[in-house]
Amino acid sequence: MYRAIAQDIIKSIIANDYETKLPTEKVLMARFNASRNTIRKAIDVVFRHGLLRRVQGSGNFIIKQPDESATVLNLSIGFDRAAMVEGGPLVSKIVTFDKIKxxxxxxxxxxxxxxxxxxxxxxxxxxxDCLYDLEESYFPRAIVPFLSEESVQQSIFTFLRDAYGITGSTTENYVHQVRLTAERAQLVGLPEGDKTLCLDGINYLANGDVFNFSKTFFVYEDLELYYHTENIDLEN
Structure with a gap:
């Protein structure tokens, strides 16, 4: 239940429903008809997505993108939701959908x-209406039993969660610059050999099985990166 509440809070933050900070735990408990423990677990999820700043004794403040900033790719929340902040959701055009080994x-x-x-x-x-990225994504059929052309037009992760209860536990991301191959350059309309930002991602289930891995080549203008971390005192 707390995950569903966290998703609802995230949507509200993206929609700018909260001006500066989250409502109090008491207000959220009444709104979602949930216990204090459930609300706190939901807020923890939102915090780990890099959308909140905790101030002891004052509450949970919304982390907002500066007005003068370029489009920000928030790796903590996922670039699908980050794009929604900028006027999304993303609209997909399928280039290839098939099964391979x-x-x-x-x-x-x-x-x-x-x-x-x-x-x-x-x-x-x-x-x-502007090209955002080229995504090459793979889903092991041993974990993902079925995908359809309709399901891959929108958020595939949302489809997997709703249809099969598949949700990621751990994600590994590697961001680097690469030069576009001739085939990729033709797809995105840039010269072969141009440098672009590439995100290599692997998504794991709680048991360690891979359910998705991908390469995403970002070509959206003035894209910047943001990542949220929580400081841990290793001496204690």
Missing amino acids: ADEKLAKQGNISVGDELYRVIRLRYLK
Whole structure:
């Protein structure tokens, strides 16, 4: 239940329903008809997504993007939700949707075995009619039993959560610059060899199984990165 409440709070933050801070725990308890413990667990989830700043004795304040900032890719919350802040959601154009078997390169990329059967989804995604990214995503069929062309048009993670109860436990992200191959350059309309920001991601279930891995090439103008961390006192 707390995860659903956290999602609702996140949507409200994205929609600017809260001006500066979250309502008190008492107000949220009444709003969601939930216990104090459930509300606190939900707030913890929102905090870990980099949307809140805790001030002892004052409450949970909303972390807002500066007005003068460029479009911010919030790796803590996921770039789908970050795009919503800027006028999304993202609109997808499917380039490739099929089933393949993992070769050595894909097996290494996704931390899976050679020969594992995968759903492959390659799509261009647009924000406010402008090309946002090229996404090459793979879903092991041993974990994800079925994807349809309709399901990959929108948020695939939302479909997996709603249809199969598949939610990620751990995500590994690696952000780096790469030069576009001829095929990728043609898809995004840029010269071959141009540098672009690339995010390599692997998503794990709680038991350690990979349910998704991907490469996303961002071409949206003036994109910046944001990542939220929580300081831990290692001496205690």
